[in-house]
Amino acid sequence: MKVQIENVSFSYDQQPTLKNIDLTVEPGTLLALVGPNGSGKSTLLNLISGLLKPSQGHIYLDAVPLEQFKPQQLSQKLAALEQEHPVSFDFTVQEVIQWGRIPHRSRFSPWTDHDEHIARNVMQTTKTMSLAQRSIRDLSGGERQRAFIAMALAQEPQLLLLDEPTAHLDLKHQFEILELARQLTQQGMTLIMAIHDLHLAAQYADQMAILNEGELVQHGPPTSVLTEETIKAVWNISSKIVHKNGAFYIFPRHLQP
Amino acid sequence: MNTTQQPVKAYIKKNIGLKKISSKWVLGILAILLLLATWISIALGAVTIPLDHTLAILFQTFGWDVSEVKNSHNLIVQNIRLPRVLTAILAGWILAISGMVMQGLFQNALASPYVLGIASGASAGAAAVIVLGMQSSLGGFALSLGAFAGGTLVVLIVYRLARFRKGQHFSYTLILSGVALGALFSAVTTFLIFLSGEQMREIIFWIMGNLGRSNWSYLPWFAPVTLICTVILGFYMRDLNALSLGESGAQHLGINPKSMHRVLLALVTLMTSLAVSVAGTIGFIGLITPHAMRLLVGPDHRILLPASALAGAIFLLASDTLARTIFTPVELPVGVLTAFTGAPFFIFLLMMRREGGLG
Numbered sequence: 001m002k003v004q005i006e007n008v009s010f011s012y013d014q015q016p017t018l019k020n021i022d023l024t025v026e027p028g029t030l031l032a033l034v035g036p037n038g039s040g041k042s043t044l045l046n047l048i049s050g051l052l053k054p055s056q057g058h059i060y061l062d063a064v065p066l067e068q069f070k071p072q073q074l075s076q077k078l079a080a081l082e083q084e085h086p087v088s089f090d091f092t093v094q095e096v097i098q099w100g101r102i103p104h105r106s107r108f109s110p111w112t113d114h115d116e117h118i119a120r121n122v123m124q125t126t127k128t129m130s131l132a133q134r135s136i137r138d139l140s141g142g143e144r145q146r147a148f149i150a151m152a153l154a155q156e157p158q159l160l161l162l163d164e165p166t167a168h169l170d171l172k173h174q175f176e177i178l179e180l181a182r183q184l185t186q187q188g189m190t191l192i193m194a195i196h197d198l199h200l201a202a203q204y205a206d207q208m209a210i211l212n213e214g215e216l217v218q219h220g221p222p223t224s225v226l227t228e229e230t231i232k233a234v235w236n237i238s239s240k241i242v243h244k245n246g247a248f249y250i251f252p253r254h255l256q257p
Numbered sequence: 258m259n260t261t262q263q264p265v266k267a268y269i270k271k272n273i274g275l276k277k278i279s280s281k282w283v284l285g286i287l288a289i290l291l292l293l294a295t296w297i298s299i300a301l302g303a304v305t306i307p308l309d310h311t312l313a314i315l316f317q318t319f320g321w322d323v324s325e326v327k328n329s330h331n332l333i334v335q336n337i338r339l340p341r342v343l344t345a346i347l348a349g350w351i352l353a354i355s356g357m358v359m360q361g362l363f364q365n366a367l368a369s370p371y372v373l374g375i376a377s378g379a380s381a382g383a384a385a386v387i388v389l390g391m392q393s394s395l396g397g398f399a400l401s402l403g404a405f406a407g408g409t410l411v412v413l414i415v416y417r418l419a420r421f422r423k424g425q426h427f428s429y430t431l432i433l434s435g436v437a438l439g440a441l442f443s444a445v446t447t448f449l450i451f452l453s454g455e456q457m458r459e460i461i462f463w464i465m466g467n468l469g470r471s472n473w474s475y476l477p478w479f480a481p482v483t484l485i486c487t488v489i490l491g492f493y494m495r496d497l498n499a500l501s502l503g504e505s506g507a508q509h510l511g512i513n514p515k516s517m518h519r520v521l522l523a524l525v526t527l528m529t530s531l532a533v534s535v536a537g538t539i540g541f542i543g544l545i546t547p548h549a550m551r552l553l554v555g556p557d558h559r560i561l562l563p564a565s566a567l568a569g570a571i572f573l574l575a576s577d578t579l580a581r582t583i584f585t586p587v588e589l590p591v592g593v594l595t596a597f598t599g600a601p602f603f604i605f606l607l608m609m610r611r612e613g614g615l616g
Contacts, residue, residue, distance in 0.1 A: 051505055075511030088364035088501045089556035099499045103511045107492050155510070 001062050001158035001190045002027050008057035010043055017043050018214045030185045032205035033194040036235055039211040041194035045161045049080035075103035079152035080161040087136050093147045094132040100154025118154055126150040142173030162193040178204040202226060202248050210234055223248055280554040287567035294571050298578040299338045303585050306330045341471035344535055345577045346570040347483050349542055351532040353569020354562055355525045356543025361497040361558055362521055363428050370529045370543035373415050374439035375408040379533040381442045382407020384449040384460045397470050401534035408530035411438050466539030466592030468577050486524045493521060494558035539592045541599025542569055548606055
C-alpha cells in the first residue's frame with residue numbers, strides 16, 4: 001500500500017506538534033521514523049492510523065483520502081500497534097490473536113475455517129504457536145510483542161504501523177522483531193516503524209525519515225540521511241560515523257555544549 | 258509478571274485447575290443450581306411448605322393439576338413467595354451482569370454497577386419520596402419511581418460532565434465524575450436522613466436493600482426488559498473483549514469505543530435502576546459475581562455474561578432466603594447478608610491481585 005502524506009500539520013491544544021509534513025512511502029518498503037523523544041513520531045503514526053485528524057493537509061492510502069474510509073474498512077487494510085499494550089484481563093494469546101479477525105467478521109458471524117487458517121498462519125509467522133494457551137499477561141516482553149504483532153497480522157493489513165516495537169527488548173528479541181518486519185515487507189506489506197536505535201534502523205530500513213521538533217528534517221535511504229551533521233543538528237550530539245565492509249557505525253562522542 | 262509472584266493464584270490454577278472445567282458444564286451446573294435454589298426458596302419461610310407440595314403448586318400455576326394441596330400454601334406461594342423469588346432472580350441477574358459490563362467497559366475489575374453513582378442517586382430519590390411523604394399517597398410505586406429517577410438522573414449528569422472534556426481518557430473522566438456525583442448525592446441522602454426524624458429507619462432499611470416489597474405488579478414488564486437487555490448486551494460482548502486492549506487499541510480493530518460506551522451504559526443504567534427501584538441498593542453482588550465467574554470460566558465476556566447472570570441470580574436468591582428465614586419472623590435486610598459474605602470474598606480476591614487489576 002502506498003502512503004502519501006501531503007502538507008500535514010497537527011496541533012494539540014494550540015501547540016503545534018507536527019508542521020507541514022510531506023512524505024511518500026512506496027508499497028513494500030520499511031520506513032523507519034527516527035528522532036528525539038517528543039519529535040512527533042507517535043503523533044505522525046496516530047495520524048496515519050486515523051486515531052487523530054490532521055489540523056491541516058491530507059493523508060492518502062493508495063490515492064484514497066484517509067477520511068473516506070469507514071473505521072471497519074480501514075481496520076481491514078491497516079493495523080497499528082502502540083507503544084504500550086495494557087490488557088486488563090487474563091486473555092490467552094490465542095484469544096488476543098483472534099481479535100485480529102474482528103475487522104473481517106460481523107457481530108453475528110461465527111468463527112470460520114478461513115479465520116482459523118489465518119490465525120494459524122500468523123502464529124507460525126510470529127512463532128507464537130507454543131504460547132497459544134498462555135495468558136497474555138504472563139509473557140516476557142519479546143513474547144508479548146510477537147503476540148501483538150500476530151494479532152495485527154491477523155487483520156491481513158497492507159500497511160502496518162509499529163510504535164517502538166523494540167523498546168525494552170534485549171538484543172536477540174530486537175533482531176527477531178526486525179527480521180520479521182523485513183520478511184513482511186518482502187511479502188509486499190508496507191511498514192512504518194518508530195524506532196530509537198539508529199544502528200538497527202539503518203541496518204533494516206529501506207527508508208528513513210528523521211523528525212525533529214515536529215518537522216521532517218531528512219528523508220531517504222538510511223546511510224545517506226544519517227550524517228554527522230544531521231546527528232549534531234537533531235540529537236545535539238557530536239559523533240563519528242564509520243563505514244566499513246558495507247556496515248555503518250555511529251560513535252557518539254559527547255553532548256554539544 | 259510471572260506466576261511465582263502470585264502464589265495463591267498459581268496454586269488455584271495448578272492444583273484445582275478451575276479453568277480447565279469446560280464453560281458449557283459450568284453454565285449447565287449453574288442453571289440446575291438456580292432451578293434447585295428456586296424450588297427450595299419457595300418452600301422455605303415462616304411457614305415451611307413440603308417440597309413436593311411446592312412443586313405441585315408450581316405446576317398448578319402453569320395450569321397442570323397433579324395433586325391436592327392446602328389452599329393456604331397455594332396462596333402463600335402464589336402471592337408472596339413466587340413474586341419475591343422472581344424479583345430476587347431478576348435483581349441478582351441484573352446486578353451481576355451490570356457489574357461485569359462495567360468492569361469490562363472501564364477495564365477495571367474493581368468496578369461495580371454503582372460506579373457511576375446510580376446507587377447514591379437512587380438512594381437520594383427514594384429518601385426524598387419517603388421524607389416528602391409521597392409514599393402514603395401513591396404507595397410503593399412512588400418509592401420505586403423516585404429511586405429509578407434518581408439513579409438515571411445521576412448517570413445522565415455524569416455522562417454529560419464526562420463529555421465536556423475532549424480527547425482520550427473518556428472512561429477515566431466518567432469514573433471520576435461518577436465518584437464526585439456519587440459523593441454529592443450521598444450528601445443529599447444524609448441531609449434527608451437528618452431531616453427525616455421518624456422515617457429514618459425506613460430510609461436506612463431501603464438503602465441496605467431488601468426484597469420485602471416484592472409483588473406481581475411490575476414483574477410482567479420487569480422480566481421481559483431484563484431479558485431483552487441481556488440479549489442486546491450479548492451482541493456486544495466480542496467487542497467488549499477487544500476493549501481490553503484499551504480504547505485506542507480497540508479503535509485500531511475498527512471498533513468505536515464511544516458508541517459502545519453509550520449503548521452499554523444506557524442498557525446497564527436502565528437495568529440497574531430498575532433493579533434498585535424494586536430491591537434497594539444491594540451491594541457486592543455486582544462486584545463479586547463477575548470475579549468469581551472469571552476464575553471459573555476465564556475472561557471471555559461472551560461466556561462470562563450468562564455465567565454471571567445465573568450466578569448473580571443464585572447469589573441473591575440464596576441470600577434473600579437466608580435473610581428472611583434465619584431470624585423469623587424478623588427479616589434481615591438482604592444487603593447486610595450480601596456484604597457479610599461478599600466482603601470477605603473480596604478480601605480474598607485482593608490477596609490474589611496482580612498489577613493492572615484483578616483477573
